Amino acid sequence: MQNKLAQTGYMDMSMKLVSVNNQFAFKLFSEIQKSGSNENILMPPTTIAIAQ
Numbered sequence: 444m445q446n447k448l449a450q451t452g453y454m455d456m457s458m459k460l461v462s463v464n465n466q467f468a469f470k471l472f473s474e475i476q477k478s479g480s481n482e483n484i485l486m487p488p489t490t491i492a493i494a495q
Contacts, residue, residue, distance in 0.1 A: 468486070468488075471486070472484070472486065
């Protein structure tokens with residue numbers, strides 16, 4: 444029973460982390476895009492996660 448509760452807590456925390464990470468990435472992309480540059484933007488997911 445405890446193992447299932449621990450897994451549920453872990454999944455809840457993982458989903459929250461994914462959601463926050465996605466929000467940050469979209470905000471970052473939006474800010475970069477506002478610069479008006481027509482250049483390509485490369486944002487590796489690991490780099491974005493570390494930048495937080």
